[in-house]
Amino acid sequence: MSTPRRQFLRLAAGMLAGGALAGCDRLSDNASFTGFLRRAQYLSRWAQDLLTGPDAMAQEFSEDDITSDFRSNGTSMPDSALYRELANAGFRDWALEVDGMVRQPLILSLAQLKALPSRTQITRHDCVEGWSAIAKWTGVPLSRVLDLAGPLPQARFVVFHCADPMDGSDRTAPQSTYYESLDLREARHAQTILAYGLNDAPLPVANGAPLRLRVERQLGYKHAKYLMRIALVDRLDGIRGGKGGYWEDLGYEWYAGI
Template sequence: MKPDLSRRRMLLGLMAGASAPFLAGCDRMTQNAEFGAVLRNTEKLTMGAQRLLLGAHALAPEYSVADLSPVFRANGTQEPDSDEYARLREHGFTDWRLQVDGLVQQPLSLTLADLKRLPSRTQITRHDCVEGWSAIGQWQGVALGRILDLARLKPGARYVVFHCADELEATLDGSGRYYESIDLLDAYHPQTILAYAMNGKDLPVAHGAPLRLRVERQLGYKHAKYLMRIEVVSAFDKLWGGRGGYWEDRGYEWYAGI
C-alpha cells in the first residue's frame, strides 16, 4: 500500500509554501503559540497511531531496479560551504571520520573503509519530500543499529542525534548547522541505514557524500546528509532550539512518519 501523504502535506504545506518564501512563512507560523500547540498535538497523534497500526518493525515499501527514478532531485544543500568539507572531498574522504559518542560505552571513530567492511544492506525505496515530490532510489549502507551495538549504549539512551557538515545559517551558537534526531525504535528499524552508495555508485556530493541517513518510514528532511557525528542522548531539549532538528526548530514536526 502506498503511503498516504495528503494530510501531512496539507499541514506542512502551510509552512513550506512554494519554496522562496518558506522561511519567512515558517517563522510567522511558529511565532503563533496556538498553531504550534496544534502542530505538536497532531505530531503525537500521528506517531502514536502509526506505531500502533503498523508496529515497530513494519517495512516501508521496497521496489525493483526497473522502478528507479530517471532523475532524483538533490534537495537542500548541494555541497557544504566549509573549508573542512572541501578538504575532505579533495582527498576523496580518506581523512573523514564518523564520530560516535554521547551515552555510549565505546566511543567510535570510523573511516569510510571501516563502514564498508561491515555487513551492508541494499534497499530500493521511495523518498517523499515535504515539498510534495517523490523519487525512487537504491541505497546501500550499514544498519545504524549495528553501529550503536558496536558503541554499546549506556542506560538512559533514548535518542540518536545526527550532526552534519552543512551550515544553512551562519550563527555564533551553531544552531545554523544541520542536525536531526530519531528515537531508538526508528534507529534500530531494519531499513534505517547509514548510506554510502546510491544507485550502485558512491554517494554523490549533492546527495550527502560521504554518508547520509536513510530512515525510510519518515519524510525526506529527516534523512540527514553529510554526516560527521552521531551523538546518543537521553533528551534533545538542550540542543539549540530544543525540538530535535534544524527544521523542527523552525516549525516542522519532529516525527515525520509516512
Template sequence: MKTAKAQRRLFLRGALGALGTVVISGCDRLSEAGWFQHVLSTGEGLSRVAHRALVPPHAMAQEFGEADLSPHFRSNGTSNPEDAQYQTLAANGFKDWKLTVDGLVEHPLQLSLADLRAMPKRTQITRHDCVEGWSAIGKWTGVPLGRVLEMARPRPNVRYAVFHCADPMDGPGSAAYYESIDMEDAFHPQTILAYALNDQALPVANGAPLRLRVERQLGYKHAKYLNRIELVVSLDGIRGGKGGYWEDGYGYQWYAGI
C-alpha cells in the same frame, strides 16, 4: 531555500489538510501564535502514537526493483556544503573523514569510510518522499545503523540518536544541519548509513560521504553529510529542543512517519 513564512505556510497546509480543512487564510498569523503551535504539537504527538499503534515496530517500507529506479535522483537543500573543512575532506576523496559516535555510550567510536564499507552491508531500493511534494526511487547501500550503535554500546537510558552534519544551512560559518530519531527507528532494519547510491559512491550532491536513510519517514529526516552521531536521553539540550533544523526553526513535525 524558502523563507520562514513560506515554510510555515507549507507546514500549515499539510497539517490542516490532514484534518480535512481547505481554508488556510490567515495561516501566517496562526502559525506565529503560541496557542496554535501548541495545538499542532499536541496533534503531532497524537499522530505519532496512532502511527506507532497501527504500524508494527519492524514493518518495512515498500521496496522496489531495478526497473523502478528514477532516471535522476535529485538533490534537495544543500548540494555542496559551504564549509572549508568539508571541502578539504572532499578534495581528498574523504580519506581523512571520520564518523564520530558518542554521547551516552560505553564505547565511543571513530569510524573511517573504509571501516564502514568493511562492515556487513544492506542494499535497498526505496522511494524518497519530500515534504515539498516530489519523490524519487533510489538504490541505497550502507551499514545498518543498529549495527554501528551496537558497537558503541548505548547506555540503557538512551532514547534518541542525534545526527550532526557538515552543511551550514545559512552560508559559511552558520549553524550546520542536524536531525534526530528515536531508538525504535534507529534499530529498524531499513535504517542505514548509506555510502552508495545506485551502485556508485554517494555523490556530494546527495550527501557524501555518508547520509542517513530512515525509510519510514519523510525526506527531511534523512540527514546528509554526516560527521557525528550523538546518543542522548532528551532532545531538550539540542539547539532549540525540538530535535532538528526544520523542527526548531520552521515548525516542522519531529515525527514524520509515512
C-alpha cells in the same frame, strides 16, 4: 500517510520556509500553531503503530522502478571549508564520530564503515515539498554501529550532526549546521541505514557524501546528509532549539512518519 495529512504538511512546510526566507517566520513563532503540530505528530505515530505495527517495513521496489535521476534537494555542496577539503581529498581523512551516552566512543573511517555488514534497499523518498523518487541505497545498518558503541541504559535518542551550515554569521560554528534526531526504536529499525552508496555507485556530494541517513519510514527532511557525528542522548530539549532537528526548531513535526 493519508492524502489530507500530506497536503497539510506540505502547505505548512511551504508557509514556514517562505516566512523564514522573508525574515518574517510568523508561523514558527506562533505558539498555537507549533503546539498543534507537536500534538498531531504523537497522534500520527500512535495511529501508524496501531495500523502497521512498530516494526513494519517501508515498501521496497524493483530495479525497474528506480527514478532516472535522484534529485539533490536543499544543499548540493556544503558552504564549509572543512567539508570542501575533505571532499577534494576523496574523503580519505573523513571519519564519523559516535559519542555521548555510549560505553565505547567510536571514530570510524569510511573504509571501516564499508567493512561492516551492509544492507541494500530500493525505496521511495518522499519530500514534504511534494516530490518523490525511488532509488537504491547501500550502507551499514545504524543498529550495527550502535551495537559497536554500546548505548548506556539512559540513552533514548540518536542525534545526527552534519557538515552543512544553514545559518548564522559564523558558518563554522556547530550551532549553524544541520542536525536531526531519532529515538532508539526508529534508529534500530532494519531499514534505517547510514548510506554510502546510491544506485550502485558511491554517494555523490550533491546527495550527501560521504554518508547520509536513510530512515525510510519518515519524510525526507529526516534523512540527514553530510554526516559528521552521531551522539546518543537522554533528552532533546537542551540541544539547539530543543525540538530535535533543524526544521523541527522552525515548526516542523519531529515525527515525520509516512
